[in-house]
Amino acid sequence: MRRWLAIAFFTFTAQAAIAQTAAPGAGADATITLERGACERRCPVYSVTVRSDGSAVYDGKHYVAKTGTEKTRVDAKAVRALLQEFEALDFFALRDVYGGEPGDCTERKPDSPRATLTLKLDGRSKSVRLSVGCVGPVTSRLSALGQAIDRLAETERWTK
């Protein structure tokens, strides 16, 4: 009996350890939100949230063709692929803001909007805000993530 209890205990703790270090894609209810902010040149202001179950919501605010919310479905596998990108970036370890510190940008495009990426996963939440016009080692990858989210949700059908 004691041996079975020990086996059960070690199995449980091993599984818990695996769960903690498992790929983010294992998160059953992960949520990724992209918020695009204003610029002087009337950049579209909207947010889009995609979930690991494939549900997605767009919320258009300013300078977009469609204001208000739209619900849609996206490829759940593609969401898991995005989550892997977040993991590759070590997203939860990033700073809260990129674009204003020395070294953030090797090049800067003027009058660029800001974007905020938020990841909610396994009870944790992290938001990173960046200048989209900041070309740098971290910001370029974050911008690419943002573009991937836009493509996945096909936000252009509402923003243009």
Place this chain on the structure above:
Amino acid sequence: MAFDRKAAIDYAKKHWTIPCDDGIFWLTTGSVNVAQKRKQLKAPAADGWQAMFVRYDDAGEKAEKAVFQRGSDEILISDWDGLADCAHFLSKCLQAGGAKIDERGVTSLVRALQSRSDTKTLCERVSQTGAQRVIDSGIFKNGDMIGYYNTDPKGDYGAIRYTHSTMYAGKTGSSDPGRVTCHTMSRFPGLSDVEDRWWLHSGAYEYTLIHFADDDGVIAPGTASSIAGWWKGMFGGDIYYYYFLRDGRARWTRTAPKNSATQLSREVAKGNAYWFDNAGTVTVIWQNSGGIEIWKPDSGGYKIDWGGRQGGATKVFP
């Protein structure tokens, strides 16, 4: 009464960082009533709270927000997203100058200005270079208006139309290109901490320059009589036929007129212009390019300086 340029500029200088004196400012989604916001956010003027547009750093970029400010304290009224007060601010500046304009959108503001009997569209949707020529001509003055026509499908939310407007506020020095005042973002020459040179963003726009014309010098009757009618302009081997009207308009075509009674309509002309008299020397400003020609009387004809290219003009029907 002529448009009061000084009053318009003075209004702009007073209000460039604060809501206009009608107590509202505009977002894309509607107006914000400052008095109502004072009650809602508990920021009474009597307690020293001032409504302002303030700049702030957002991830290394400049942004602007509407706040109530008292010393170093701030209460947010509206953040950067959706601020859209440019046409409203300019309407109020124009009203201060005596022009009854009240528009919320940039396209409607430009159209309203162009349709006025006291304005002349000196150039329409021209390049930065063309508009700079018009600004440098001396005809375009403080208080005149600039419309910015977005041509970049990736800019200004992809809208290929007028998306911004400003009021010209003069040059800070003889070699300065010229500066503007506006809201969203707030600018006034010499006071702004953002780009306030008139073109705002290179490569993004075509420019329409609208001039309040009531305070232009009167065309001398002698000049009008002298220049009205058909002229043959020659630049090397190139021939252009000019048709001048006494009222300050001019047109050109490649087709020689049949007789002195031949008229050239705006629609048929290859180009349309306004011309301005300065003691017999005539400045011609072409609307579709911003091209400037200076016509100086010369032995019954004119010598023409067209952006450094020299030519001459003779009467077609002496």
